[in-house]
Amino acid sequence: GSEMSIRDRACVIAQFTGVRSPNRVCETTELEPEVPSSVFYRMPRQRYPRAVSASGMYLQDSDGRRYLDMSGGAAVSCLGHSHPDVVAALQQQIQTLAFAHTAFFTNEPQERLAAHLVRHFGDDAAKVYFLSGGSEANETALKLAWQYWVARGRPEKKIIVSREHSYHGNTLGALSASGNPGRRRVSAAPLLEWPRIEPCYAYREQRDEESIDDYAARAANALQTAIDAHGSDKIAAFIAEPVVGSSLGVVPAVPGYFECIREICTANDILLIADEIMCGSGRTGEFFAHRHFNVIPDLVTLAKGIGGGYQPLAAVVLSGAVARELERAGFAHGHTYVGHAAACSAGAAVLDVLERDNLLAHARKLGRVLDSSLQERFKSHKLVGDIRCVGMFAAVELVSDRVSKAGFADRPGLAEELRQAAMDEGLVCYPGSAVFDGKTVPHVMFAPPLISQQRDIEEGISRLSKAIERVLEGGSVR
Ligand code: PLP
Numbered sequence: 071g072s073e074m075s076i077r078d079r080a081c082v083i084a085q086f087t088g089v090r091s092p093n094r095v096c097e098t099t100e101l102e103p104e105v106p107s108s109v110f111y112r113m114p115r116q117r118y119p120r121a122v123s124a125s126g127m128y129l130q131d132s133d134g135r136r137y138l139d140m141s142g143g144a145a146v147s148c149l150g151h152s153h154p155d156v157v158a159a160l161q162q163q164i165q166t167l168a169f170a171h172t173a174f175f176t177n178e179p180q181e182r183l184a185a186h187l188v189r190h191f192g193d194d195a196a197k198v199y200f201l202s203g204g205s206e207a208n209e210t211a212l213k214l215a216w217q218y219w220v221a222r223g224r225p226e227k228k229i230i231v232s233r234e235h236s237y238h239g240n241t242l243g244a245l246s247a248s249g250n251p252g253r254r255r256v257s258a259a260p261l262l263e264w265p266r267i268e269p270c271y272a273y274r275e276q277r278d279e280e281s282i283d284d285y286a287a288r289a290a291n292a293l294q295t296a297i298d299a300h301g302s303d304k305i306a307a308f309i310a311e312p313v314v315g316s317s318l319g320v321v322p323a324v325p326g327y328f329e330c331i332r333e334i335c336t337a338n339d340i341l342l343i344a345d346e347i348m349c350g351s352g353r354t355g356e357f358f359a360h361r362h363f364n365v366i367p368d369l370v371t372l373a374k375g376i377g378g379g380y381q382p383l384a385a386v387v388l389s390g391a392v393a394r395e396l397e398r399a400g401f402a403h404g405h406t407y408v409g410h411a412a413a414c415s416a417g418a419a420v421l422d423v424l425e426r427d428n429l430l431a432h433a434r435k436l437g438r439v440l441d442s443s444l445q446e447r448f449k450s451h452k453l454v455g456d457i458r459c460v461g462m463f464a465a466v467e468l469v470s471d472r473v474s475k476a477g478f479a480d481r482p483g484l485a486e487e488l489r490q491a492a493m494d495e496g497l498v499c500y501p502g503s504a505v506f507d508g509k510t511v512p513h514v515m516f517a518p519p520l521i522s523q524q525r526d527i528e529e530g531i532s533r534l535s536k537a538i539e540r541v542l543e544g545g546s547v548r
Contacts, residue, residue, distance in 0.1 A: 124151030127526050140530035141500035145348045145517035148375040156380045159419035163412050172409040179414035186421045190357040195390025200409045204347035204373035205239025207384035211369045212243045213403045215307040215341045221399030227306040231296050233269045235317040247309055267292035270323040273456045282324050290330030302338035312359040315348035316502045319465030319513025320458045328363035341368040351375030352424055355434035355461030368392050381416035429520040437461040440527050447531050467513040477509030484512040491540045497533035
């Protein structure tokens with residue numbers, strides 16, 4: 071339908087051609103590159119400022135411009151940039167042992183990091199498998215789920231159920247499980263078509279007359295309906311983000327939802343995979359985001375914040391029950407960089423700093439400041455439909471009309487326009503968009519480093535509000 075084609079256009083415009091806009095970063099997309107480059111860029115026709123250094127909350131480019139990093143890129147830099155303790159740990163590790171293939175050896179950093187993660191997870195029998203990125207972690211979680219059911223004598227359990235408006239990664243399995251029609255289609259990949267249910271998204275889905283409890287039950291029951299349609303004997307796992315990240319902009323499930331989901335998974339012999347690649351690692355003020363919901367998933371995937379950007383690092387946490395089964399039966403999988411010593415040493419250092427400096431408590435406390443500052447600035451803004459904040463993870467959702475919650479017609483590139491306008495204001499934030507009723511609904515996420523202070527939050531919000539004004543209120547940038 072039209073919803074699909076507009077969303078596709080948004081992605082095509084943003085990813086393959088760049089968008090027209092009078093601001094500095096965009097303009098260069100229309101020009102011949104000033105400096106020839108052999109890099110095939112993410113958006114091949116886009117030209118990017120060159121990052122040359124970074125420290126704390128700020129990144130600096132080769133023109134000397136400074137950018138306040140309020141999103142850690144994509145919720146990555148949880149300790150900000152150039153954190154001296156992580157840098158020192160990493161230097162030390164690289165000098166001692168950068169890499170020893172884990173088919174031959176284990177190493178101290180992965181042992182230490184695994185033990186630390188298991189402590190946070192709270193199940194002594196849990197185990198951790200280390201990878202290099204979020205997509206790899208989710209691919210691995212799927213392999214774990216499939217092989218777990220083979221080990222249990224149920225090899226026919228293969229289907230992965232997921233949710234609409236979700237993103238689990240760009241590799242084939244992870245993208246197959248992602249409910250993001252734009253990214254699916256523009257990838258041109260032959261993806262598996264697995265069932266997807268609606269997300270738990272109270273702002274748009276909860277009915278006026280419906281209580282939170284009733285909405286939680288209704289949203290979770292969509293999983294039971296999908297199971298009834300496809301057969302629990304065919305379904306291996308359900309994967310969901312406890313707090314939806316880039317597809318909707320910081321959407322936590324309502325209380326009761328994940329408890330219901332957990333019950334349905336258990337009753338139907340379906341593994342529950344929590345994708346905490348964006349929302350985990352302390353981002354929400356709890357180390358594991360599922361902690362907000364009183365459930366224990368069977369598998370949890372982590373990336374981004376776990377390595378804090380100091381190294382490419384990701385992990386899958388296996389509950390004790392799943393680990394035991396696969397330790398008995400074996401697990402066939404692996405990549406060259408599984409359990410990479412230097413990457414794990416960065417992760418171990420990041421977790422040490424989080425603990426030593428009490429940054430989860432800081433995230434909870436400053437998260438309240440982030441929330442109230444966003445409310446103060448945007449609560450009565452005519453284009454802000456919803457403001458959501460969980461710890462140091464926040465988003466504003468923009469609408470053209472607050473009553474109807476309608477998005478913007480014929481503005482498929484809005485997220486990209488907002489990103490570039492923010493950069494022109496010296497701000498790194500993380501906009502994204504969804505399409506509802508054929509109209510683009512952009513959101514802007516903040517995932518500030520957990521070392522942020524109140525003045526950073528205030529500065530970030532002030533720059534964001536200028537960027538929103540520039541794109542949506544003042545001079546039109548279409
Ligand atoms: N899952 C979620 C929730 C994500 O936000 C992302 C990345 O944005 C991924 C998976 C994929 O991770 P990566 O880009 O490291 O492969």
